[in-house]
Each structure stands twice: as structure tokens, then as C-alpha cells.
Amino acid sequence: MGRPSRNDGAGAGPDLRDGILDHAELVFAEAGFAGANLREIAARAGVNQGLIRYYFGSKADLFDECFRRRGGVLAGHRHVNLDRLLEMSDAPSVEDIVYAYLKPQWDMKYSSPNGAAFVAMQARLHAEPEEHALRLRREVYDASVKRYIATLALVLPQIPKDIISVRMAFLVGAYLFMLNDLGRIGDLTEGHLTSFGKDEMLDQLVRFLSAGLRAPL
Amino acid sequence: MGRPSRNDGAGAGPDLRDGILDHAELVFAEAGFAGANLREIAARAGVNQGLIRYYFGSKADLFDECFRRRGGVLAGHRHVNLDRLLEMSDAPSVEDIVYAYLKPQWDMKYSSPNGAAFVAMQARLHAEPEEHALRLRREVYDASVKRYIATLALVLPQIPKDIISVRMAFLVGAYLFMLNDLGRIGDLTEGHLTSFGKDEMLDQLVRFLSAGLRAPL
DNA sequence: CTTGTAATTATTCATATGAATAAATAACCT
DNA sequence: AGGTTATTTATTCATATGAATAATTACAAG
Numbered sequence: 001m002g003r004p005s006r007n008d009g010a011g012a013g014p015d016l017r018d019g020i021l022d023h024a025e026l027v028f029a030e031a032g033f034a035g036a037n038l039r040e041i042a043a044r045a046g047v048n049q050g051l052i053r054y055y056f057g058s059k060a061d062l063f064d065e066c067f068r069r070r071g072g073v074l075a076g077h078r079h080v081n082l083d084r085l086l087e088m089s090d091a092p093s094v095e096d097i098v099y100a101y102l103k104p105q106w107d108m109k110y111s112s113p114n115g116a117a118f119v120a121m122q123a124r125l126h127a128e129p130e131e132h133a134l135r136l137r138r139e140v141y142d143a144s145v146k147r148y149i150a151t152l153a154l155v156l157p158q159i160p161k162d163i164i165s166v167r168m169a170f171l172v173g174a175y176l177f178m179l180n181d182l183g184r185i186g187d188l189t190e191g192h193l194t195s196f197g198k199d200e201m202l203d204q205l206v207r208f209l210s211a212g213l214r215a216p217l
Numbered sequence: 218m219g220r221p222s223r224n225d226g227a228g229a230g231p232d233l234r235d236g237i238l239d240h241a242e243l244v245f246a247e248a249g250f251a252g253a254n255l256r257e258i259a260a261r262a263g264v265n266q267g268l269i270r271y272y273f274g275s276k277a278d279l280f281d282e283c284f285r286r287r288g289g290v291l292a293g294h295r296h297v298n299l300d301r302l303l304e305m306s307d308a309p310s311v312e313d314i315v316y317a318y319l320k321p322q323w324d325m326k327y328s329s330p331n332g333a334a335f336v337a338m339q340a341r342l343h344a345e346p347e348e349h350a351l352r353l354r355r356e357v358y359d360a361s362v363k364r365y366i367a368t369l370a371l372v373l374p375q376i377p378k379d380i381i382s383v384r385m386a387f388l389v390g391a392y393l394f395m396l397n398d399l400g401r402i403g404d405l406t407e408g409h410l411t412s413f414g415k416d417e418m419l420d421q422l423v424r425f426l427s428a429g430l431r432a433p434l
Numbered sequence: 435c436t437t438g439t440a441a442t443t444a445t446t447c448a449t450a451t452g453a454a455t456a457a458a459t460a461a462c463c464t
Numbered sequence: 465a466g467g468t469t470a471t472t473t474a475t476t477c478a479t480a481t482g483a484a485t486a487a488t489t490a491c492a493a494g
Binding site for chain 1: 246247249250252337343344346379383386387388389390393394395402404413418425426427428430431
Binding site: 039058 | 454
């Protein structure tokens with residue numbers, strides 16, 4: 001039915017399809033959906049522009065696939081982390097839960113330029129008001145976010161679930177922004193940022209958000 | 218030198234220049250910089266496309282002016298609020314400071330469709346990695362943010378200024394996201410959002426962020 | 435009123451861009 | 465080998481778009 005299937009065999013083969021996704025990820029991150037153009041993606045990936053259409057159809061479809069690919073992995077990691085946490089204890093600390101949620105994307109960002117690009121893509125997607133962007137976000141993330149909300153509600157029985165949901169949204173905003181914006185944070189600290197290691201930054205975020213989640217009514 | 222000056226007289230006059238800015242604001246909010254197009258802005262504003270060029274030069278210049286217009290007002294309100302707070306007491310509460318920072322934009326959002334559009338524009342701008350976007354943000358907001366950081370440092374002497382700066386960045390992320398994303402928050406609460414009034418939402422945010430700012434090391 | 439300048443519109447230009455089509459090449463099966 | 469399907473490229477299409485230029489109108493001063 002017209003889908004390539006080179007991967008199941010032995011030989012390497014460049015697998016141009018994945019190459020397209022990789023480069024699309026970079027371009028979308030730099031320019032956003034509207035600002036990206038297929039010719040550049042094709043050129044950077046070293047393929048003909050028509051190939052993008054062959055594999056993905058439209059520009060929008062390419063974007064979606066791009067987003068789903070890593071987004072799915074991310075959501076998966078979050079699920080696994082939460083599973084692990086709940087295995088070890090019935091009532092993990094708020095810090096542990098927040099950390100379990102944040103760490104996968106943190107790692108992704110620093111694992112490769114493409115991981116960082118995905119963070120940027122995601123931050124941009126979250127600023128887009130179009131229905132389509134919303135749908136995509138829901139599709140990829142809603143399930144795992146809701147599970148985290150439920151778990152937080154469990155360990156914070158004094159806080160109504162409504163409020164935990166809202167606070168979870170604050171959390172997402174803070175962490176996406178931070179992850180995508182470390183350069184700007186450097187501005188605000190007037191250069192003192194160097195004293196911060198990357199991991200310490202994540203710890204800071206976890207501490208901040210956990211305190212917020214716990215805040216009494 | 219080629220700048221119109223209709224305002225100093227008495228007569229009303231539609232002042233097309235401002236109309237362009239108003240409609241540009243809406244279009245930029247919906248589509249982002251790259252996705253916006255001048256023909257649509259001109260059409261919505263009911264003017265010829267050439268007039269945009271006449272008044273603003275390039276699309277980028279139009280965007281900048283659009284952003285500076287309201288951004289300047291916003292930064293001004295924040296300064297005034299902080300002045301007032303410091304007049305009333307040497308050591309205002311963290312909540313008061315956070316509220317003073319957030320309230321102007323909150324009000325702007327609900328004052329008019331254009332106010333809401335500006336929030337969206339701003340959220341998008343904060344997700345753009347281009348140097349130009351960064352410059353604009355710095356130009357419009359840095360001074361007031363730094364003042365708030367200094368004040369927070371004053372009332373939170375137990376927290377090093379570096380850390381306050383970083384937490385302030387978390388704050389900005391959370392509030393921009395929330396303000397631009399109330400619809401999505403509705404998703405997460407599974408419809409229970411109706412029980413929340415708008416003002417209560419702002420209170421929730423203030424409480425969350427204040428707790429985060431205060432979090433012990 | 436007429437002349438100079440500011441404001442506004444109509445039109446054109448050049449190019450970028452997503453999509454489409456057709457042709458060519460490679461892989462696979464029998 | 466021969467035929468069929470999958471992959472890849474070259475080329476074309478249609479249109480969107482920012483910018484530029486020229487033409488027109490409004491308006492103020494003398």
C-alpha cells in the first residue's frame with residue numbers, strides 16, 4: 001500500500017525517510033511551521049522535494065509525523081517513570097513525581113541537537129492557537145498528563161483535583177519556557193548563570209514547582 | 218519628514234495608522250510573524266497594502282511597532298505598580314509583588330480582543346529563537362523584570378539573587394503559558410474549569426508562584 | 435487658486451513556495 | 465529475463481506574498 005519498509009532487512013541504507021524527519025525537526029524548530037519551507041528541508045536532508053510528498057503527503061502531515069515521533073517517545077518515558085515510581089512506593093514525594101515528569105524531556109534536550117530542536121518545536125506548538133495544534137498536543141500528551149495529575153492528587157489529598165490540574169498547567173508552562181529559553185535566563189542573571197550547572201537548573205525547577213504544587217489554599 | 222500627525226487637532230478621523238496596528242495585532246496573534254500576511258492585515262484594516270509600507274516600512278518593522286506599543290504600556294504599568302507597592306511598605310509580601318507583576322497583563326487580556334491578541338503575540342514571540350525576537354523582548358521587558366527581581370531579592374534575603382532570577386524566569390513561563398492557554402487548561406480539568414472564576418485563576422497563579430519563589434534551598 | 439507636501443490607492447515586480455505530474459531508477463518476485 | 469511495484473528525481477503549475485513604483489487624492493500655506 002505504498003509505504004516503504006527498508007528497516008526489517010539487514011543492510012544499512014540511509015533510510016531517507018528518517019533523514020527527512022530529522023532535518024524537518026531542525027527546520028521547524030528554527031522557523032516554526034509557517035516559516036519552514038519544504039525546499040530547505042529537502043536540501044538539508046539531501047533529497048528531492050518530491051520525496052517529502054511521497055512519504056508524508058503535505059507539509060502539515062510532515063509536521064505532525066515529526067511531532068508524533070518524538071512526542072510519543074517522550075510520553076512513553078513519562079509513563080515508564082511513573083510506573084517505576086509507583087512500584088517503589090504508594091506515596092512518592094511530590095518532588096519525585098515532578099522529576100519523573102520533567103526528566104525525560106530534559107534528557108532529550110541534551111541528548112542531541114535534534115532533541116533540543118524538538119523542545120523548541122514543542123514550545124512553538126504550545127504557543128499556536130490553531131485548532132490543529134491543540135489537537136496534536138492533546139493526542140500526544142493528554143493521557144500522560146492526566147495520569148500525573150491523578151497521582152499528584154493522590155499524594156496531595158488536601159488539594160482539590162481541580163486545583164492540581166490548574167497547577168499542572170502552570171508547571172508545563174514553566175518547564176517548557178525554561179527549557180526553550182535558557183539563553184534568556186542568562187540575561188536576567190546578568191551573567192551569573194555560569195555558576196549553575198545544567199543539572200542544578202533542573203533541580204531548581206523541581207524545587208520551585210513542587211513548592212507551588214504544595215502551596216496551601 | 219513624512220510622518221502623519223492627525224492627532225493633535227480636534228477632529229476625529231479614523232487614523233488609519235492605528236487601525237493598521239490594531240488589525241496587525243490580531244493577525245500576528247492568530248498566525249505568528251511568518252504566518253501573517255500583509256494583504257490580510259490591509260484588508261481587515263480597510264486600507265491599501267501600500268499604506269502599511271508607507272507608515273511602517275517592512276513587515277518586520279510593523280511587527281516591532283505593534284509589539285512595542287502595548288509592551289511599553291505593560292512595562293509602564295508594572296513599574297507604577299511596583300512604585301506604589303514600595304511606597305506603602307518597605308517589605309511588601311511576595312504575593313503582592315507577584316500580583317503587581319501579573320495584574321497588568323491579566324487586565325490587558327480581558328480588556329479587549331486586542332488585549333488578548335497581544336498576549337498571544339507575546340507568547341509566540343517568546344517561543345521564537347531568532348536573535349531579533351530576543352532583542353525585542355529584551356528591549357521591552359528587561360528593565361522592569363530586573364527591578365522585580367531586585368525587589369524580590371530584598372524581601373527574600375535568604376534566597377541568593379541568582380536563584381531568584383531563575384525563579385523569575387519560571388514565573389514568566391508559567392504565567393505566559395497560562396494566560397495564552399486557558400482553553401487547554403479546560404481540557405486537563407475535564408470540564409470542571411467552570412467552577413473557577415477568572416479572578417480566582419489569577420489568585421491561584423499568584424499563590425502557586427509565590428510558594429515557588431519562597432521555596433527553601 | 436495654485437503649489438508643494440503628506441496621505442492613500444492601484445498596479446506591477448520578483449520571487450518563494452506548496453503541490454502536482456511525469457519520468458526515471460531500483461528492488462523484488464517468479 | 466520480465467514484469468510489477470516501490471522509490472527517487474526532474475520539471476511544471478498555480479498562487480501567495482513582500483516589496484516597489486507610479487498615479488491619485490486630500491490638505492495646508494501663501
